[in-house]
Amino acid sequence: MDIWIVLEILNTDEGLEHYTTAHLTKKGAYIAGWKLLKSQYRDAFGFEDEVSLLNDEQGDLLDSILKTKDLNSFKLEVLENSFVEIGYHISAALDWNFEVAINKCKAFS
Numbered sequence: 776m777d778i779w780i781v782l783e784i785l786n787t788d789e790g791l792e793h794y795t796t797a798h799l800t801k802k803g804a805y806i807a808g809w810k811l812l813k814s815q816y817r818d819a820f821g822f823e824d825e826v827s828l829l830n831d832e833q834g835d836l837l838d839s840i841l842k843t844k845d846l847n848s849f850k851l852e853v854l855e856n857s858f859v860e861i862g863y864h865i866s867a868a869l870d871w872n873f874e875v876a877i878n879k880c881k882a883f884s
Contacts, residue, residue: 779804
């Protein structure tokens with residue numbers, strides 16, 4: 776059985792902190808990852824600012840994702856295809872003090 780691991784990496788004054796969550800569905804993992812990106816984005820930039828490195832299409836998508844309360848309304852393909860690109864720009868804007876990665880693993884029983 777496949778599981779998806781969401782890894783959150785924070786660079787704090789005390790050093791690196793890692794947090795992981797496991798998800799049985801790929802969409803569940805991407806929803807969790809986007810929630811982390813949304814939280815870090817809002818902490819750093821508030822609700823109205825935009826990361827200037829994003830092109831118009833990415834900026835519009837990020838704006839839609841930030842404004843929605845239900846990430847389930849987005850198709851998995853949209854969440855997955857934009858996650859790495861937009862996540863990269865958010866991490867870069869935060870001086871690499873925050874990163875989120877999603878990895879597929881095999882669960883053994």
